[in-house]
Amino acid sequence: MLVLIRGGGDLASGVAVRLHHSGFEVMITELPKPLVVRRTVSFAEAVTDGSKEVEGITAVLIRNPDDVKEAVRAGNIPVLVDPDLASLKVVRPDVVVDARMRKKPPSQGKELATLVIGLGPGFIAEENCHAVIETNRGHNLGRVIWVGPPQEDTGIPGEVHGFASERVLRSPEDGKLVSGAKIGDQVKNGTVIALVGSQAVMAPFDGVLRGMIKPGSQVTKGMKIGDVDPRDDPTICSLVSDKSRAIGGGVLEAILACPDLRSGLWI
Numbered sequence: 001m002l003v004l005i006r007g008g009g010d011l012a013s014g015v016a017v018r019l020h021h022s023g024f025e026v027m028i029t030e031l032p033k034p035l036v037v038r039r040t041v042s043f044a045e046a047v048t049d050g051s052k053e054v055e056g057i058t059a060v061l062i063r064n065p066d067d068v069k070e071a072v073r074a075g076n077i078p079v080l081v082d083p084d085l086a087s088l089k090v091v092r093p094d095v096v097v098d099a100r101m102r103k104k105p106p107s108q109g110k111e112l113a114t115l116v117i118g119l120g121p122g123f124i125a126e127e128n129c130h131a132v133i134e135t136n137r138g139h140n141l142g143r144v145i146w147v148g149p150p151q152e153d154t155g156i157p158g159e160v161h162g163f164a165s166e167r168v169l170r171s172p173e174d175g176k177l178v179s180g181a182k183i184g185d186q187v188k189n190g191t192v193i194a195l196v197g198s199q200a201v202m203a204p205f206d207g208v209l210r211g212m213i214k215p216g217s218q219v220t221k222g223m224k225i226g227d228v229d230p231r232d233d234p235t236i237c238s239l240v241s242d243k244s245r246a247i248g249g250g251v252l253e254a255i256l257a258c259p260d261l262r263s264g265l266w267i
Helices: 010-021 043-049 065-073 234-238 242-257
Strands: 002-006 025-030 051-054 057-062 077-081 095-098 115-119 131-133 168-170 175-179 192-196 199-202 207-212 224-229
Touching: 002 010, 010 025, 010 043, 010 057, 010 115, 010 242, 025 043, 025 065, 043 051, 043 057, 043 077, 057 065, 065 077, 115 242, 131 242, 192 207, 192 224, 207 234
Parallel strands: 002 025, 002 095, 025 077, 057 077, 095 115, 115 131
Antiparallel strands: 051 057, 168 224, 175 192, 192 199, 207 224
């Protein structure tokens, strides 16, 4: 059974890891120039680097949808630059997971596959997808919603050691990102982490630089370009997050519970 995941950011990659470990064939489609923050745990990096390993699983860039089966047989996750899903004519996945986290209704819906799963705000189960996975932190994180929408986007990151919005680094102006720190670096309050144009982006508190958009990227004012984690533990930068695992569990539940897919799963 093939699962196509739209997007290769950290949440999408957490879903891919969970499904891969569960024995599903997984492929990822991405943009020609992905802008991901948690690059150390994002399979989207395969687009620029050719391959990317996350927790022992390797994703490889492929140029043609005909190469999906070969990559899967080799035990890898194929990544294809295909934002418009032109590859559907060839690969015909059983499940499509829209993990782009665009937080607005998709232009394509339930017609994409037997089971179409959306992550978070913008999706409405039974309208533009078959199931929605709750992505907001709390007791409902990872819950499968079969009718209606998930919780609305709060715009506020989850709190970690008393820090919430402060954890997110945003671009102070339009321009090219020049990074002065690497993901995993321990930084002090006020440390210059990056430059955008003539403006410095500084650490808001002591912590670890958990994510940063690829240096050299063109960014716009107010855009999320990185995040700092107050936990003094660089190892978390290379691990799929608890949130990603919970959402991946919700996707797995939705697939196993889908009546139209169960006959192909259970003997």
